[in-house]
Amino acid sequence: MYLTDEAQAYADQHTTPESALLARLNRETHVQLLHARMLSGHAQGRLLSMLSHMIRPRRVLELGTFTGYSALCLAEGLAEEGVLHTIEQNPELESRIRRYVSEAGQESRIQVHIGDARHVLSSLAEPWDLVFIDADKINNDTYYELVLPQVRPGGFLLIDNVLWGDKVLPSYSVKPSDKDTFAVRAFNDKVQADDRVENVFLPLRDGLLLVRKR
Numbered sequence: 187m188y189l190t191d192e193a194q195a196y197a198d199q200h201t202t203p204e205s206a207l208l209a210r211l212n213r214e215t216h217v218q219l220l221h222a223r224m225l226s227g228h229a230q231g232r233l234l235s236m237l238s239h240m241i242r243p244r245r246v247l248e249l250g251t252f253t254g255y256s257a258l259c260l261a262e263g264l265a266e267e268g269v270l271h272t273i274e275q276n277p278e279l280e281s282r283i284r285r286y287v288s289e290a291g292q293e294s295r296i297q298v299h300i301g302d303a304r305h306v307l308s309s310l311a312e313p314w315d316l317v318f319i320d321a322d323k324i325n326n327d328t329y330y331e332l333v334l335p336q337v338r339p340g341g342f343l344l345i346d347n348v349l350w351g352d353k354v355l356p357s358y359s360v361k362p363s364d365k366d367t368f369a370v371r372a373f374n375d376k377v378q379a380d381d382r383v384e385n386v387f388l389p390l391r392d393g394l395l396l397v398r399k400r
C-alpha cells in the first residue's frame with residue numbers, strides 16, 4: 187500500500203524535518219553504504235522519536251543498529267537517566283555508529299553492542315519499556331520470544347518491515363525458496379493471534395507493527 191508521490195511529498199512537508207545531524211547521517215549512509223534503504227529515514231525516524239517521547243522509556247532495546255539513525259531517533263524521547271541498548275552484528279559499522287552517537291552527545295545514554303543479537307541479548311536482562319526489532323527479518327520470531335518476557339507489562343515493541351515490500355500480501359505469489367517472506371508472513375500472523383499482546387499494523391513506509399504487552 188503506497189501513497190502517490192504527491193501525497194508522500196505532502197506528508198513529508200508536514201512532518202518536522204530531521205535535525206542537521208540526522209540529515210547528514212542519512213545522506214552519508216546513502217552515499218557510502220550498500221543497502222542504504224535499510225535506514226529508517228525522515229518520516230519513520232520522526233515517528234520513532236514521537237513514540238519515544240510519548241512513552242518516555244527508561245530502558246530501550248534496539249536489534250539492528252545499521253548506521254545508528256533509528257537509535258538516535260529513539261534516544262530523543264528517553265527519560266532522564268534512561269539508556270538505549272542497540273545491537274549490530276556488522277563490526278564494519280561500529281566506528282560510524284560511535285562517531286554519530288558521540289556527535290549527538292549521547293555516549294552515556296546509547297550503549298552500542300557489536301555481535302549477534304541472539305548472543306548479546308542473553309547478557310542484557312533489563313525490564314524493557316520499548317523494543318525496536320529491526321535486524322534480520324527471518325529471525326523476527328526468535329527475537330520476539332527472547333525479549334517479550336523481558337518487556338514490562340504495558341511496555342511496547344515495534345517491528346519494522348512487516349510489509350516486506352508488499353510480499354506478505356495474499357495476492358503475492360511467494361517463491362518456495364523465499365524463506366524471508368514466509369517468515370515475515372508467519373510472524374505477522376502469529377502476533378495477530380497472540381493473546382499476550384495488542385497490536386496495530388501501521389502501513390508506513392515498509393510497514394511498522396506496533397505491539398503493546400498486556
Ligand SMILES: C[S@@+](CC[C@H](N)C(=O)[O-])C[C@H]1O[C@@H](n2cnc3c(N)ncnc32)[C@H](O)[C@@H]1O
Binds near residue numbers: 320
Ligand atoms: C534494517 S537494518 C537496521 C536499520 C536501522 N535500525 C535504522 O532504522 O536505521 C538491519 C541491521 O541489522 C543487522 N543485523 C542483521 N542480523 C543481525 C543479528 N543477528 N544481530 C545483530 N544485528 C543484525 C544488519 O547488519 C543491519 O545493519
